Amino acid sequence: MSAESNDLRQAGLKVTHPRVKIYQVLLSATEADHWSAEEIYRLLVERSEDIGLATVYRVLTQFEEAGLVIRQRFENEHAVYELATGDHHDHLVCSRTGQVREFNDDKLNQRLLEIAAENGFEYTGQTVHIFGEVR
Amino acid sequence: MSAESNDLRQAGLKVTHPRVKIYQVLLSATEADHWSAEEIYRLLVERSEDIGLATVYRVLTQFEEAGLVIRQRFENEHAVYELATGDHHDHLVCSRTGQVREFNDDKLNQRLLEIAAENGFEYTGQTVHIFGEVR
DNA sequence: GTGTTTGCAAATAGTTTGCAAGAAC
DNA sequence: GTTCTTGCAAACTATTTGCAAACAC
Numbered sequence: 001m002s003a004e005s006n007d008l009r010q011a012g013l014k015v016t017h018p019r020v021k022i023y024q025v026l027l028s029a030t031e032a033d034h035w036s037a038e039e040i041y042r043l044l045v046e047r048s049e050d051i052g053l054a055t056v057y058r059v060l061t062q063f064e065e066a067g068l069v070i071r072q073r074f075e076n077e078h079a080v081y082e083l084a085t086g087d088h089h090d091h092l093v094c095s096r097t098g099q100v101r102e103f104n105d106d107k108l109n110q111r112l113l114e115i116a117a118e119n120g121f122e123y124t125g126q127t128v129h130i131f132g133e134v135r
Numbered sequence: 136m137s138a139e140s141n142d143l144r145q146a147g148l149k150v151t152h153p154r155v156k157i158y159q160v161l162l163s164a165t166e167a168d169h170w171s172a173e174e175i176y177r178l179l180v181e182r183s184e185d186i187g188l189a190t191v192y193r194v195l196t197q198f199e200e201a202g203l204v205i206r207q208r209f210e211n212e213h214a215v216y217e218l219a220t221g222d223h224h225d226h227l228v229c230s231r232t233g234q235v236r237e238f239n240d241d242k243l244n245q246r247l248l249e250i251a252a253e254n255g256f257e258y259t260g261q262t263v264h265i266f267g268e269v270r
Numbered sequence: 271g272t273g274t275t276t277g278c279a280a281a282t283a284g285t286t287t288g289c290a291a292g293a294a295c
Numbered sequence: 296g297t298t299c300t301t302g303c304a305a306a307c308t309a310t311t312t313g314c315a316a317a318c319a320c
Binding site for chain 2: 073075092094095101103105107108111112115116119120121122123124125126127128129130131132133134135
Binding site: 149150151152171172173188189192193196213214 | 308309310311312318319320
């Protein structure tokens with residue numbers, strides 16, 4: 001049994017053709033790739049996969065609920081999806097090119113925890129987007 | 136001439152009834168209020184103002200372009216608008232109630248600048264959302 | 271008076287849903 | 296064989312746009 005099938009099954013999802021293919025697309029993404037449902041759909045079409053757009057949305061939602069992927073929303077844009085690697089990270093986004101870079105900074109995370117505490121919030125999560133232009 | 140009219144004119148916008156009314160609604164918002172176009176529209180209807188939803192969207196977009204307001208996007212939701220006060224701030228959002236609290240932390244801002252620099256990005260802006268539950 | 275703005279209805283973009291046919295186990 | 300999943304088309308939500316009438320200056 002393939003590793004992908006195993007991952008799906010472990011997430012409590014029946015192993016179907018669309019799910020495996022969509023999971024493979026996500027596995028093939030690099031740090032700079034943050035694909036929308038539409039883009040994933042187009043990648044599948046390019047690979048001659050006969051999977052409907054609605055299914056892509058449904059599967060991505062199931063993946064998110066199962067904790068396999070994380071849905072991000074940069075600025076105005078539509079949602080983009082990336083595999084949940086287990087370790088948290090935030091994003092640097094180039095305002096000019098849209099290029100994305102991931103980072104994870106302990107000092108930053110620590111300060112965010114403190115800010116939450118100072119304001120009487122029990123921390124549950126964070127979204128940090130730094131905008132800039134690649135030099 | 137009212138202060139509101141002045142603000143609009145200074146922003147390069149002709150003073151019209153819908154613009155003044157929408158601006159007044161925004162002025163009446165507290166730190167915890169982050170209203171969507173739809174909500175602003177409903178507030179206007181409650182005040183017996185006969186202003187169309189499309190106009191609310193158009194005016195808010197003009198306000199944003201003029202630097203009068205800032206458009207935010209929390210999580211999945213629609214866009215919300217707040218007056219640009221000049222000083223930057225970030226947001227704490229209660230995952231349970233949706234309640235919003237603003238903050239501005241120098242240490243945090245400093246660290247974000249450093250992270251941008253470390254990654255070869257010329258800093259242009261930031262969006263920080265801390266999620267938590269109000270204790 | 272002239273150019274800008276508005277209201278309405280229709281269009282659009284992204285996403286979700288109902289349902290009958292098809293796949294997984 | 297039964298239950299879950301998929302594809303398609305239609306529905307939906309948030310937002311934008313075309314256009315003729317109304318307004319600001």
